[in-house]
Structures are given as C-alpha cells and as structure tokens.
Amino acid sequence: MTTAGTHLPTTEDLCRSVLENNRDSISIQKPEFAVRKLALILNAALELSNKKGFQAMSLRDLSRASGVSMGGLYSYFDSKDTLLKMILSEVTGAVEAALGEPPAEVRQTPRDHLLWLIDTHIRLTEAMLPWFTFSLMEAKNFPAAERRQAIDSEELTESYFAEVLARGQQDGSFSADMPPLMAALTKPLLQDWYVKRAKYRRRKVHIDSYIAMVQNIVLAACGAATRTTAEKAESDPA
Template identity: 65%
Template sequence: MQNAPHLEDAASCSGFELTTEGLCRSILARHQDTICVRKSAIAVPRLKRILEAALDLSNRGGFQAMSLRDLSRASGLSTGGLYAYFDSKTTLLKMILLEVTDLVQRVLGRPPATLAADPVAHLRWLIDTHLHLTEALLPWFTFAFMEAKNFPPAERRIAVDSEALTERLFAEVIERGTKMGVFRSDTSPLLPAIIKPLLQEWYVKRAKYRRRGVAIETYSATVQGLVLSACLSDRPGQPSGSRQVQGS
C-alpha cells in the first residue's frame, strides 16, 4: 500500500528511505565492522534476501527455531555466504532490533516544525505516523514485538528501550499540551503507556482487521478519538481544530 504523505515527509526529513533496501543500506553503514562485503551494489541485495528470509521464517516459526540451514535455504545463500554478513544469530537479531529502534526515533522524533505550537495536531501526527510506519514495514515490527520475550538480555533491553522511547514521545507532547491548557490538568500520567498497546494492536492483530475490512485511516481516527477524549480540555483558546475529537 502507499505510505501516508506525512510519513514520506517525515522519512525524507530524517534522510531515510522507507523500504527494505533503505533499511539494508542503513544496516550496512552501521555494521561495517561485522559485514565483510563492502560493495553496496552486491551487499544490499543479498542483505535484503537474508533479512526478508529471516523475518519470514521467524514470523512463521520463531527466531529461536530458525537454523542457519533454514536461513541458507530460504535466502538462497550458502552458510559461508551468510557469515559474510553476520557472525551469529544474535548479531543478526541485534541488526534488526537496532534498525527498528533507530527508525522509530528518526521518523517520530522529527515532526514538522508547524506542530510545535499545536499539541493536538502533534498527538494526531504521532499516532497516524506510527501506524503508517508499522504498516509500511510490517514484518520488522511484528518480529520485534512477537520475539521480544525470547530475546537474550542485551537484545531485550534494546526492545524495552524502544518502547520507552515511543512512550516518552507521547508523554512530552501531552505534557506540553497540559502546560498550554489544551489538555486537562488531570490527564492520567498512564495515558502515554496506554497508547502504545493501541498502536501495537494494529500490526500484531493485522489479520483480524483485514478480515473485518478496517482501513488504517479508520483505525487511526478511532485511536485518535479515544486518546483525545481522555485528555482534551474543554477550555477555550485551544489551537485551531483541536476541539474536534472524531477523525483526523
């Protein structure tokens, strides 16, 4: 599906390409000490095959159950060819997790400058952009969520830190809106933590919403409405359009 225009804008501002190839180029640059292949024209297509195969195998049967032989067969590369890109399954796992965490920070952490004065619009943007980001790279986010309980301690910490980052982004916007009088002063401090599961529901239960014919725009508008109903102030003098709860 096509990405939302504001998601493309956010990715562009962060200097990032929201494709598997873009992720592979970023991984190649980040892990030069591990990846032996230096030529991007060769490394990126092969790394794409490895990662797509690893995500597919993991999302169907679990990362722990995936053997290097399975990955070799699914990617079409020899075991020796795999070792040119990572030295262990744990390294491969870390590559994926670091990329997902960095992606969230780079895209959601750089909102349009116009949102600074409008916390409601910023909150809507965070919800909608996060949903479209996970939709665009569904296998990556599904992997990070479903496999988290099986990660080694260091990799589990990466996943926990990523979730904390997302929660902090929402908390900062809500805090700013509360100080401006846009959000109620009695808004629950738990609200940022509650938003995250609503966003995860979309990609973890993607098949359920596909069966029900629920479009991402509908889901996004519903989450926005729920969140704003929990914090939006009735006081006058709010930013333009901020009193409208339904939709975006």
C-alpha cells in the same frame, strides 16, 4: 496536517542502513552485492521468524528460503545472535528517525503534535510491518544488553507522548484529570495495528480509519474534542 510528510523507509533503505551499521561483521566488500543479498536474507529471515519464531528458524531453513548457502550467510553475520541484533537495532533506529523530529507546523499546538505522533507511528509500523512484528516477538528472549536497548527504545517512544500530553495539559488543551498513565496506554493502541494485523485485514479495516479511531480514543481520554469530519477530509484527501 496530520498526514506523515516524513519519508517512510523502503526495504532497500533499510538494507543499506543495516550494511552501514554492521560493516565490521559483514565481510562483503562491494556495497551493491551486499545490499542485494541482504535484502534476500533479511526478507527470508523476517518471514520465517514471524511464522515460526526466531529460535525455531534454523540457518538451514534460512539458507534454503533465501537462496544463499550456509557459508554465504556467514559473510553477512558472524552469529545467529548478530542477525537478531541487526534487525532489532534497525527498528529502534527507524522509530527514533521518524518520531524524533516533528515538522515545525505540528509542534505549535499539542493537539496537532499528538495527532501527528499517532499518525506517523502507525504509518511507520505499516511500512515496516515484518520488522516491527519481529521486534515485538523476539525482543523478550534475548541477552540483557539487547533487552535493555529494547526497553529504552520503548520508553523513548512513550516519552514522546508523555511530553506532548504534559504540554497540552499545561496550556489547557487537555483536561486536568487526564489519566497520568495515558502515555503508557497509548502505545498498546498503536501496536494493535501490527500485532493483530491479520484481524484488521480480515475485517477490511483501512489504515486511515484505524488511525482516526485511535486519535479519537486518545483525544476523548484527554478530555479534548474529537476530530471533526471536516478535519478528516482535510488531512486524508484520499
């Protein structure tokens, strides 16, 4: 019921998508070459950036870590800023693809839809962990246009939650005095999973427990019944 049926993207999926969306700034002709090297470059870029910050990562660092020469890098982007934009737009695209079209069975009740949104978002961030970490850390530091895109994406995610919460309030699933900013405050709960990933790993918190916990906090705040053990067993058969 709440477990994601949606396809979670692999690194190769993402690189292929990056290639498609940046045909003009990538001068490599053969897709199989491009995708393979893009994976090397992007993986290295994400790792270095998430360790030291994007600004602090020099293209010489990136060249060394990826095994692609300085000149080679510039066959895949025409400026360091373009590299940043590539990654950011891939993340916002993935969120839209994953949350935008919920399966028919969860749309029927606001409660299931809400649980599905939480589950799907957290599993998506887990599958794309370095991408989301990057996006969160670096979105602030850049030009107005890109920043605007990040804010819009942010608000789109929030609107998915706002819509389902409002629908649940109308049909009586959720309490009438649910906080009006509940949608806004759900996001930081989802984000903590990847922002503090190291902490949860250290404490051996499993992703399923984390999802269940966020679902229960949000349900409680909405004035709905929290998830039963039976319900958990059904949706998380592992």
